Amino acid sequence: MSKLPQIYAENIHRWLPELLWFALTTLKIALVSFALAVLVGLAFALLRTSRIVLLRGLATAYIETARGLPIVVLLYIVYFVPPQLFPGINWQWFTDFTGAVLGLGLHGGAILAEVFRSGIEALHKGQREAAVSLGMTPAQSMTYIILPQATRIVLPPVANYAIGLLKDTSLCSLIGVNEIMNDAKSIAFADYQPMAVFVLVAVIYFVMSYPLSLIVRVLERRLAVSR
Amino acid sequence: MTFWQYLEAKGPYLLTTLLGGWPQTAIVAIGSLLFALIFGLAVALVRLSAWRPLRWPAIAYIEFFRGTPALVQLFVIYFGLPDIGLSPTPLQAAIVGLGMNGAAYLAEIYRAGIESIHRGQMEAALALGLTPGKAMQHIVLPQAVRTMLPPITSFAIVLLKDTSIVFSVGVVEIMALARNLVTETLHSAAVYLIAGLLYLCMTIPMSRLAARLERQRQAWQ
Numbered sequence: 001m002s003k004l005p006q007i008y009a010e011n012i013h014r015w016l017p018e019l020l021w022f023a024l025t026t027l028k029i030a031l032v033s034f035a036l037a038v039l040v041g042l043a044f045a046l047l048r049t050s051r052i053v054l055l056r057g058l059a060t061a062y063i064e065t066a067r068g069l070p071i072v073v074l075l076y077i078v079y080f081v082p083p084q085l086f087p088g089i090n091w092q093w094f095t096d097f098t099g100a101v102l103g104l105g106l107h108g109g110a111i112l113a114e115v116f117r118s119g120i121e122a123l124h125k126g127q128r129e130a131a132v133s134l135g136m137t138p139a140q141s142m143t144y145i146i147l148p149q150a151t152r153i154v155l156p157p158v159a160n161y162a163i164g165l166l167k168d169t170s171l172c173s174l175i176g177v178n179e180i181m182n183d184a185k186s187i188a189f190a191d192y193q194p195m196a197v198f199v200l201v202a203v204i205y206f207v208m209s210y211p212l213s214l215i216v217r218v219l220e221r222r223l224a225v226s227r
Numbered sequence: 228m229t230f231w232q233y234l235e236a237k238g239p240y241l242l243t244t245l246l247g248g249w250p251q252t253a254i255v256a257i258g259s260l261l262f263a264l265i266f267g268l269a270v271a272l273v274r275l276s277a278w279r280p281l282r283w284p285a286i287a288y289i290e291f292f293r294g295t296p297a298l299v300q301l302f303v304i305y306f307g308l309p310d311i312g313l314s315p316t317p318l319q320a321a322i323v324g325l326g327m328n329g330a331a332y333l334a335e336i337y338r339a340g341i342e343s344i345h346r347g348q349m350e351a352a353l354a355l356g357l358t359p360g361k362a363m364q365h366i367v368l369p370q371a372v373r374t375m376l377p378p379i380t381s382f383a384i385v386l387l388k389d390t391s392i393v394f395s396v397g398v399v400e401i402m403a404l405a406r407n408l409v410t411e412t413l414h415s416a417a418v419y420l421i422a423g424l425l426y427l428c429m430t431i432p433m434s435r436l437a438a439r440l441e442r443q444r445q446a447w448q
Contacts (some may be wrong), residue, residue, distance in 0.1 A: 068430040070391035072402060073423050078414035085230055170296035174395060181298060188306065195307030198299055206294040213294065 007196045015187060015200060022203055024181040029097070029179060031167045033104035034162055040109025046117035059113070064108035072171050075103035079175045100172035104165060111161055119154035136172045138205075142208050159216040181206065234417050243423050244408055248401035249425070255321045255390045260383055262326025266331030272363070274338055285334070292331035298392055300324050305396040317397035325393070328384055330440060336382065340375035342366055377444050380437040383428055400423055404424070 047059035066074065079099030083091040122144060131141030173181035180201060188197035228436065274285035292300065304327075305320035344367050352362035394403035405422040409415045 052311070062429060064434075065427065068427045068434065069423050070388035070402075070426055072391045072425055073419065076405075076419045077423055080409075081419055084416035086415065119417070127314060167294075167296040170298045171392065173298070181296075184299075186303075188302075193310070195310035197305065198303045198307050202291075202295040202299045202303060203322065205296055206291060209294045213290075 004152060004174045004196055004199075008200070011196070012200075013190065015197065017045065018187065019180055019183060019201065019204060020043075021181040022178065023208070025177070025179040026169050026181075027208070029100055029104065029172055029177065030162075030166045033101045033108060033169075034165055035163070036101060036105030037108025037112050037161075038158075040105060041112025041116055044109060044113035048113060048117050049215060063110045063113050066107050068115075069107075071107050071168055072174055074107050075171060075175050077099065078103040078106065092157065096172075096175055099175060100177045103170070103175075104168060107168075108161060108165055113159065115154055115157045115161070115223070116150075119150040123149055123152050147148075147202065155223060156216055156220045159219060161210065163209050163212045163216065166212070170205070230416055233414055237412065237414070237417065238421070240401055241408060241418055242414075245404055245422055245425055246417075248399060248404040251318075251381075251398055252387075252390050255325065255381075255393055255400060256319070256387045258322035258328060259325035259385055259390075262322055263306035263329030263333050263382075263386070264379075266326060270330055270334035270335055271337035271341065274334055275341060289306060289331045289334050292328055296348075297325060297328045297389055298395065299439040300328050301393065317393070320396050321390070321393035321398045325386060325389055326395070328389075329382065332385075333379070335379055336375055336378045338341075339369075340371035343374045344370050374445060376443040377437055378441055380433065384433045384437065387429060387433070388426065412433050 042062060044059045047055045048063065050056050050059070057173045069077075079094075079096065079102075083094065085090075127145055127149065128138075128141050130137065131145040136144070168178060172179055173185070176182070184197050184201040188194040191197070261295065270285050270288060273281055274289065276282055276285075299319060301324035304324045305315060305317065308315060308320075348366055349359075349362055352366040353359065357365070368423075390400060391402045392398060394406065397403075401422055403420050408418045412418065
């Protein structure tokens with residue numbers, strides 16, 4: 001342990017730039033799959049609250065399945081299963097990056113669908129009815145009445161999900177995506193310094209995620225609705 | 228051979244092989260849950276201590292372990308510790324890694340539970356002559372358990388799902404066997420779908436239980 005500072009002093013000028021470069025890939029995966037998760041989540045939240053039983057059932061089945069599967073298993077299923085089920089299609093475009101983003105996005109979509117649904121359901125029906133009776137169109141009542149109030153409820157859990165997602169991108173290394181974790185493995189075993197390299201990676205993840213969790217805390221305090 | 232024909236022919240073989248990894252998955256899940264339950268309580272009590280220098284390391288522990296991926300923590304323990312002369316087996320590394328990670332989350336669940344009990348309870352217990360330790364043990368914690376049970380169940384589900392990453396440090400559980408089977412049969416679709424079903428059979432009943440506990444808790448309050 002006492003040697004760690006010395007190891008860092010000798011190697012950090014090589015390790016840090018390389019790891020930070022691959023941290024960009026990590027951020028890219030996180031951003032794209034976050035966007036996908038928001039879209040999927042919104043779609044399934046609407047289906048889940050739909051009046052048609054069949055749609056509701058399908059949405060519930062999807063949400064329960066995607067939330068019940070470990071992310072690693074979901075990543076393996078999304079990345080490896082479709083090419084084997086449909087061998088006739090050209091799968092050239094389906095890179096490990098695409099697989100990672102799809103897997104994380106589908107998993108996040110199920111989580112966010114529940115978040116959005118609870119946000120919508122937390123608002124009393126009277127809010128929309130009052131807006132409509134005041135002469136607002138449904139779109140206006142959504143924009144000026146429902147969404148501003150729902151955002152308050154939904155924002156902290158969405159931000160919490162984003163922090164979790166950032167850490168979950170590390171699992172993409174297991175299907176072979178070249179992000180920071182995969183690069184760390186190759187450095188660690190090439191230089192025979194697993195302790196030093198993985199601790200450094202932990203610090204890099206912490207530096208990326210901790211500011212986010214501070215923001216969440218501020219959000220939670222600011223947006224707390226006094227009831 | 229189509230996917231369905233393959234599944235019909237080889238499905239039972241794949242299923243029984245994957246089930247062979249279930250005991251290891253269960254051992255890692257239960258072992259790290261126990262580790263996290265005990266160690267997390269210790270961290271929570273230190274975190275709530277009245278003495279600031281004691282609180283600080285607990286906060287640092289919680290923030291750091293919640294701020295970094297469990298996979299990195301596993302790698303530090305399994306691949307890193309041999310650098311300083313400790314060589315954990317894969318199973319030990321998995322239980323300690325997921326356990327230390329979980330302790331950070333459980334510490335916050337414990338803290339929220341303890342803080343949800345009105346201060347008057349502790350003050351009354353102290354006024355009656357109980358020591359702070361006894362008051363915590365006999366008055367505060369038994370009441371806090373009600374509030375803590377639903378989030379602890381949810382945590383156990385997350386932990387069970389997280390065991391699917393420990394194949395990366397060499398534990399031969401369900402996912403490890405699934406990967407071996409894919410190398411053997413080259414049929415990733417059937418193997419990973421069956422593995423997924425195995426996990427769903429464990430997690431969906433647990434999340435039903437968590438939802439029921441949560442409803443009961445809300446009924447109490």
